Amino acid sequence: MFQEDGTTSRPKVAGRIYSNYWIERDGKVVLSEWRVALLEAVEETGSISAAASRQGVHFRVAWRKLQEMEHRLGAKLTTRSIGGKRGGGTQLTPEGRECVRRFRRITEGLQDIVERRFQESFERG
Numbered sequence: 001m002f003q004e005d006g007t008t009s010r011p012k013v014a015g016r017i018y019s020n021y022w023i024e025r026d027g028k029v030v031l032s033e034w035r036v037a038l039l040e041a042v043e044e045t046g047s048i049s050a051a052a053s054r055q056g057v058h059f060r061v062a063w064r065k066l067q068e069m070e071h072r073l074g075a076k077l078t079t080r081s082i083g084g085k086r087g088g089g090t091q092l093t094p095e096g097r098e099c100v101r102r103f104r105r106i107t108e109g110l111q112d113i114v115e116r117r118f119q120e121s122f123e124r125g
Contacts, residue, residue, distance in 0.1 A: 013122040019114045021107050030072045035065055036103045039096055042066070042078060046089040073099065 022032035029035070034055070041051035052062035070077050077096035082088040092100070 017114055017118040019111060021110065023103070025072055028068075028072060030069060031099060031103050033107070035069055036100055038062055038065060039069075039077065039092060039100050042090055043092045043097070043100075046091060048078075048090050051090075069099075075099075 020033055022035075023030045038051055038055050041054045042048060045051050045054065048062050048066065049059050052059045055062060066078055073095075075095045076093050077099060078090050079093050080088065080090045
């Protein structure tokens with residue numbers, strides 16, 4: 001907005017800005033905040049079913065997303081064991097853990113930068 005002296009003022013907007021980051025290959029999502037959180041949940045719970053529940057989706061959705069990631073990356077991200085004392089489970093492979101680590105390294109601090117720029121552009125007069 002222009003003021004009488006020719007300078008511009010910034011409109012004040014109260015609120016919060018959100019951002020989301022993802023990696024695509026050939027126009028299809030490979031890794032995203034949600035997908036990496038799913039991988040982390042699998043690693044923490046040892047179960048696709050428990051990870052799906054934690055992410056608020058049906059088992060089949062989580063299973064499909066894991067398969068999509070593996071296919072699009074061309075790497076095995078999880079390993080499954082059947083039976084045993086605890087009834088089997090799922091864990092991340094070293095490649096799966098490395099994908100999580102790299103994605104988190106890339107996105108670390110980006111939300112802080114976006115929030116700071118939002119404040120500079122809209123919240124301060």
